[in-house]
Amino acid sequence: MALRDDKVTLAHGGGGKAMRDLIEEVFTSVFQPPGMEDQARLQAEALAEPGARLAFTTDGFVVTPVEFPGGDIGTLAVCGTVNDLAVGGARPLWLSAAFIIEEGTEVALLRRIVTSMAREAEAAGVRIVTGDTKVVGRGACDKVFVTTAGVGVIPPGRDMAAARVRPGDVALVNGVLGDHGAALLAARGDLALSTELESDCAALGHLMEAILAAAPNARAARDLTRGGLASALNEIAEAAGCGIELDETALPLRAEVTGMCELLGLDPLYLANEGRLVVFVPPEEAAAALAAMRTRPEGEGAAIIGTATPEHPGQVRMRTGFGGARIVDMLVGEQLPRIC
Amino acid sequence: MALRDDKVTLAHGGGGKAMRDLIEEVFTSVFQPPGMEDQARLQAEALAEPGARLAFTTDGFVVTPVEFPGGDIGTLAVCGTVNDLAVGGARPLWLSAAFIIEEGTEVALLRRIVTSMAREAEAAGVRIVTGDTKVVGRGACDKVFVTTAGVGVIPPGRDMAAARVRPGDVALVNGVLGDHGAALLAARGDLALSTELESDCAALGHLMEAILAAAPNARAARDLTRGGLASALNEIAEAAGCGIELDETALPLRAEVTGMCELLGLDPLYLANEGRLVVFVPPEEAAAALAAMRTRPEGEGAAIIGTATPEHPGQVRMRTGFGGARIVDMLVGEQLPRIC
Numbered sequence: 153m154a155l156r157d158d159k160v161t162l163a164h165g166g167g168g169k170a171m172r173d174l175i176e177e178v179f180t181s182v183f184q185p186p187g188m189e190d191q192a193r194l195q196a197e198a199l200a201e202p203g204a205r206l207a208f209t210t211d212g213f214v215v216t217p218v219e220f221p222g223g224d225i226g227t228l229a230v231c232g233t234v235n236d237l238a239v240g241g242a243r244p245l246w247l248s249a250a251f252i253i254e255e256g257t258e259v260a261l262l263r264r265i266v267t268s269m270a271r272e273a274e275a276a277g278v279r280i281v282t283g284d285t286k287v288v289g290r291g292a293c294d295k296v297f298v299t300t301a302g303v304g305v306i307p308p309g310r311d312m313a314a315a316r317v318r319p320g321d322v323a324l325v326n327g328v329l330g331d332h333g334a335a336l337l338a339a340r341g342d343l344a345l346s347t348e349l350e351s352d353c354a355a356l357g358h359l360m361e362a363i364l365a366a367a368p369n370a371r372a373a374r375d376l377t378r379g380g381l382a383s384a385l386n387e388i389a390e391a392a393g394c395g396i397e398l399d400e401t402a403l404p405l406r407a408e409v410t411g412m413c414e415l416l417g418l419d420p421l422y423l424a425n426e427g428r429l430v431v432f433v434p435p436e437e438a439a440a441a442l443a444a445m446r447t448r449p450e451g452e453g454a455a456i457i458g459t460a461t462p463e464h465p466g467q468v469r470m471r472t473g474f475g476g477a478r479i480v481d482m483l484v485g486e487q488l489p490r491i492c
Numbered sequence: 493m494a495l496r497d498d499k500v501t502l503a504h505g506g507g508g509k510a511m512r513d514l515i516e517e518v519f520t521s522v523f524q525p526p527g528m529e530d531q532a533r534l535q536a537e538a539l540a541e542p543g544a545r546l547a548f549t550t551d552g553f554v555v556t557p558v559e560f561p562g563g564d565i566g567t568l569a570v571c572g573t574v575n576d577l578a579v580g581g582a583r584p585l586w587l588s589a590a591f592i593i594e595e596g597t598e599v600a601l602l603r604r605i606v607t608s609m610a611r612e613a614e615a616a617g618v619r620i621v622t623g624d625t626k627v628v629g630r631g632a633c634d635k636v637f638v639t640t641a642g643v644g645v646i647p648p649g650r651d652m653a654a655a656r657v658r659p660g661d662v663a664l665v666n667g668v669l670g671d672h673g674a675a676l677l678a679a680r681g682d683l684a685l686s687t688e689l690e691s692d693c694a695a696l697g698h699l700m701e702a703i704l705a706a707a708p709n710a711r712a713a714r715d716l717t718r719g720g721l722a723s724a725l726n727e728i729a730e731a732a733g734c735g736i737e738l739d740e741t742a743l744p745l746r747a748e749v750t751g752m753c754e755l756l757g758l759d760p761l762y763l764a765n766e767g768r769l770v771v772f773v774p775p776e777e778a779a780a781a782l783a784a785m786r787t788r789p790e791g792e793g794a795a796i797i798g799t800a801t802p803e804h805p806g807q808v809r810m811r812t813g814f815g816g817a818r819i820v821d822m823l824v825g826e827q828l829p830r831i832c
Contacts, residue, residue, distance in 0.1 A: 167717070167762075189654070192549065199539055200542070206546075209622050252637055299552065299624075306533060379506070483507065
């Protein structure tokens with residue numbers, strides 16, 4: 153049957169037939185969750201393996217605009233949670249998806265978001281197995297918020313953690329930095345910026361498996377979302393109790409992004425990414441890790457960007473192109489734009 | 493250290509130090525998640541048992557007002573997800589909690605919500621192991637939205653499902669109906685109703701285990717949230733392909749709730765509950781199930797309310813106190829108030 157409305161009304165959140173029609177027609181017909189119960193019931197042999205651990209994570213997505221060059225809130229909601237699992241060394245298995253929808257939101261927009269989610273999930277090898285929808289009055293949320301949670305399995309013996317990084321380890325990223333933040337900034341429209349930039353949004357589970365196959369002693373990885381590369385490195389330096397030294401000339405940056413940042417007084421190291429990670433590996437595995445990253449499309453721009461050092465523990469420094477050095481501190485508040 | 497602000501600002505969502513301070517001081521200091529990584533890493537022997545299944549569910553909470561007699565949005569967010577796991581026969585293990593917070597929200601309110609969540613989680617025997625916070629601009633959400641996801645384990649051989657209900661099975665509820673919906677309605681304040689009513693909000697995992705110990709062949713259970721008892725029974729009747737007959741005189745209703753419903757033209761069978769379930773058991777196990785429910789505080793008002801019938805498949809009917817019968821249909825749209 154076809155939904156009678158082309159916009160979401162409060163009745164679609166009321167627990168009755170209208171809600172069921174919305175859920176069945178827009179959500180479950182696409183996600184095809186297993187079974188008809190309110191909960192997903194799942195089995196995975198990998199979870200029963202002795203020494204395997206379950207990984208569990210969640211992330212809320214509140215991006216404006218909801219659709220942007222290179223993706224939409226649905227793409228983010230799947231990739232973000234897949235990546236939170238992957239950077240910890242977990243193989244992502246299942247996602248939940250909870251939608252908070254503003255009254256008046258177009259059903260067609262929801263369909264596009266759901267289609268994006270299903271596509272990204274399939275590419276990432278995960279299933280969206282359970283969900284929820286709520287409808288709030290006009291003005292009580294910003295079109296649609298999506299919260300995903302993810303369950304994955306960490307194979308026995310795998311233990312990635314920021315605290316395991318030690319001096320000498322090599323830091324790599326998988327591509328140019330800041331595309332997502334810059335693309336969102338431009339898409340907002342109020343800066344009158346014209347650009348071809350697209351979000352870097354991508355699921356990184358397959359990339360992490362390739363890295364771990366090539367560099368089995370990889371210590372830790374982080375996805376570079378809110379706060380960008382700078383924040384992720386500061387967290388790692390603090391947890392590991394060592395310093396991190398970046399080589400400015402080695403950072404993969406797109407001229408368009410650095411140009412936009414100069415114009416607006418932003419620093420690309422703090423821009424959010426949604427398909428980028430930093431990984432620390434022992435020096436003897438760095439070349440293999442780099443090569444493995446470059447075999448995958450989401451790693452073709454991979455680069456070695458720095459090393460962990462015994463000096464200045466807890467601090468991130470950058471050797472600039474002019475031979476100087478500067479501290480790359482953690483942000484105190486926020487750097488606009490807010491993009492995830 | 494103490495947060496410098498007593499209200500949440502956009503900086504608390506920016507990925508920098510302010511965000512970390514908020515998360516550490518308000519959230520993780522209370523929830524004490526295991527480990528310092530972005531993902532929780534967990535093990536449970538019960539999950540590795542041959543034939544065991546993992547249950548996974550999610551629910552978003554957008555209640556107004558955020559605090560109400562008998563609970564707050566945090567109580568709901570824990571109990572709601574615990575109950576979604578429990579009614580499917582799963583033993584709840586772990587929860588995630590994602591917060592979307594409106595700029596300007598009082599930090600003290602967040603602390604109260606977090607305290608409620610920790611208390612309910614402990615009582616329910618689950619741990620809140622991972623989370624996320626986002627801050628949105630003033631007016632972009634309604635104070636705070638909380639989305640929880642839950643993971644539990646379904647022991648080998650346990651298979652509760654609405655489709656398993658068959659004619660002759662007996663339906664029981666664990667207490668008076670509609671307290672949550674009526675309490676929220678009164679708490680809104682715009683009806684000028686004065687009442688002592690409190691939400692029935694409660695976690696039902698221990699109750700479900702007591703029921704299953706006494707009635708091991710229990711077929712299916714549902715928590716009676718949005719849409720109330722009427723919606724849950726319609727879903728079950730449809731999935732099972734049998735009729736359901738309720739006895740109006742057996743329904744546990746509080747005079748205050750029925751009075752308020754009469755005043756406002758509402759039907760208590762559609763009012764939301766947050767600590768009530770309906771369970772179907774074979775007739776020979778009904779007395780044991782009832783007795784087991786009554787041994788627990790959250791089941792002390794338990795009652796047998798009806799039976800599944802071969803007649804009128806898919807339909808819920810109620811024998812009224814006057815000897816007549818009426819159809820208890822599924823809501824088409826929504827019945828105010830929206831309370832979960």
